[in-house]
Amino acid sequence: MKLTIIGTGYVGLVTGTCFAEVGHHVICVDNDAEKVKLLQAGGIPIYEPGLEELVKKNVASGRLCFTASTAEGVEKSDIIFIAVPTPPQPDGSVDLSFIERVARDIAAAMNSYKIIVDKSTVPVKTGDKVAETIKRYCKARVEFDVVSNPEFLREGFAVEDLMNPDRIVVGVRSQRPVAAMKETYEPFNAPIIVTDINSAELIKHASNSFLALKISYINAISVVCEATGANVQEVATGMGMDERIGRRFLNPSLGFGGSCFPKDLSAFIKISEQCGYDFALLKEVQRINAQQMDRFVKKITDTLWVLKDKQIGVLGLAFKQNTDDVRMSPAIELCQRLLKEGARLRVHDPKAMDKAKAILPTVTYVDDMNAVAEDCDALVVATEWDEFKKLDLEKSRKAMSAPIMFDGRNLFDPQEMERLGWIYKSVGR
Numbered sequence: 001m002k003l004t005i006i007g008t009g010y011v012g013l014v015t016g017t018c019f020a021e022v023g024h025h026v027i028c029v030d031n032d033a034e035k036v037k038l039l040q041a042g043g044i045p046i047y048e049p050g051l052e053e054l055v056k057k058n059v060a061s062g063r064l065c066f067t068a069s070t071a072e073g074v075e076k077s078d079i080i081f082i083a084v085p086t087p088p089q090p091d092g093s094v095d096l097s098f099i100e101r102v103a104r105d106i107a108a109a110m111n112s113y114k115i116i117v118d119k120s121t122v123p124v125k126t127g128d129k130v131a132e133t134i135k136r137y138c139k140a141r142v143e144f145d146v147v148s149n150p151e152f153l154r155e156g157f158a159v160e161d162l163m164n165p166d167r168i169v170v171g172v173r174s175q176r177p178v179a180a181m182k183e184t185y186e187p188f189n190a191p192i193i194v195t196d197i198n199s200a201e202l203i204k205h206a207s208n209s210f211l212a213l214k215i216s217y218i219n220a221i222s223v224v225c226e227a228t229g230a231n232v233q234e235v236a237t238g239m240g241m242d243e244r245i246g247r248r249f250l251n252p253s254l255g256f257g258g259s260c261f262p263k264d265l266s267a268f269i270k271i272s273e274q275c276g277y278d279f280a281l282l283k284e285v286q287r288i289n290a291q292q293m294d295r296f297v298k299k300i301t302d303t304l305w306v307l308k309d310k311q312i313g314v315l316g317l318a319f320k321q322n323t324d325d326v327r328m329s330p331a332i333e334l335c336q337r338l339l340k341e342g343a344r345l346r347v348h349d350p351k352a353m354d355k356a357k358a359i360l361p362t363v364t365y366v367d368d369m370n371a372v373a374e375d376c377d378a379l380v381v382a383t384e385w386d387e388f389k390k391l392d393l394e395k396s397r398k399a400m401s402a403p404i405m406f407d408g409r410n411l412f413d414p415q416e417m418e419r420l421g422w423i424y425k426s427v428g429r
């Protein structure tokens with residue numbers, strides 16, 4: 001099929017590439033001319049495992065191309081996916097100006113029947129607004145359908161998730177686009193659920209809010225564990241073996257972050273408020289998350305006493321492992337808070353250092369994770385990269401002024417760390 005993706009970011013680029021991989025012809029559009037130039041020259045603007053090879057392969061096969069022209073993308077395809085940002089506004093509601101802009105650009109370029117599919121995470125009823133906008137600004141008298149097709153990929157596992165989705169949600173206002181949507185997704189061999197458009201839009205916000213809730217739940221349990229001498233890892237394992245609960249998203253930490261959970265949670269609270277419902281449960285999820293960071297910072301300041309002029313090594317800048325994405329990263333927030341207290345930082349991340357440089361210009365970036373600890377008063381684990389489990393603990397300990405580790409991701413075994421001579425403080429144990 002001929003598909004166009006508007007917005008070639010984390011979602012758009014990976015979605016477009018995976019569609020090409022299963023045999024569709026895909027045009028990826030972005031209004032960032034520099035990004036398009038980079039992609040056309042064979043560069044990849046983001047890090048996702050397996051993505052670079054797949055992009056190269058599909059560009060070479062002629063099934064994937066890039067343009068800065070929305071008009072070209074709309075004219076040449078039957079199905080247009082929207083994957084542009086939906087960032088938060090200061091009051092927590094969603095800034096829908098990117099979606100409106102794209103709807104107007106699509107309307108201006110429509111030359112035949114099109115299916116316009118929203119993949120961005122949007123408030124319920126956005127599909128109706130997109131349909132109204134297209135109708136208002138479309139000069140040609142052509143028919144179209146608007147579909148909601150929320151995306152559930154995890155950054156860091158985006159290719160894997162897109163190639164093997166748990167389910168595909170297709171929300172429609174009429175039955176007309178259903179067959180084409182099913183044909184588009186047929187190669188992925190995943191269950192397709194067809195719903196009304198409002199339900200599809202709600203499924204995304206309800207899912208992300210639930211996952212955030214699960215993280216805050218285990219983080220709250222970690223507080224009780226610390227107060228009672230219990231071990232949150234064992235509690236999580238015991239809970240997670242119950243099939244009704246499941247082990248995933250029960251990892252205690254310094255809190256969740258990233259470009260999705262915080263903003264989707266705020267958006268869902270706002271949407272509920274606009275419907276006349278006070279979603280107090282989700283406000284508590286936010287509060288627990290903020291407290292988890294406060295508690296972690298307090299653990300550091302309680303132990304190190306004065307932070308001014310102390311040198312602290314930080315392992316991890318990305319908001320989670322396997323990505324270079326630092327948007328709303330708890331690791332970045334932690335660095336900013338330590339800097340505010342006057343600490344000097346030596347930091348390392350396997351993939352996110354380039355993106356972090358604009359946000360943290362005053363820290364020392366260290367290429368080798370085993371050199372981060374040099375002359376440090378403490379080492380902090382802020383992101384759960386698997387590589388960090390292979391840190392040379394002996395070399396790091398010997399290089400430090402004091403062998404203290406604050407592990408915000410529970411990567412190491414407390415008893416083993418003690419045996420190796422570390423003062424080791426983790427979360428909930």
Ligand code: NAD
Nearest residue numbers: 007008009010011030031032083084085086120121151155
């Ligand atoms: P992103 O910022 O990585 O990418 C968005 C791209 O859209 C950028 O390259 C930007 O230049 C481009 N763009 C903006 N306005 C445009 C326009 N008018 N025309 C053409 N291109 C335009 O964002 P993302 O992380 O891919 O997220 C996109 C949407 O998908 C958001 O609604 C997000 O909530 C949702 N989502 C994200 C993830 C994730 O893990 N990142 C997962 C599921 C859903």
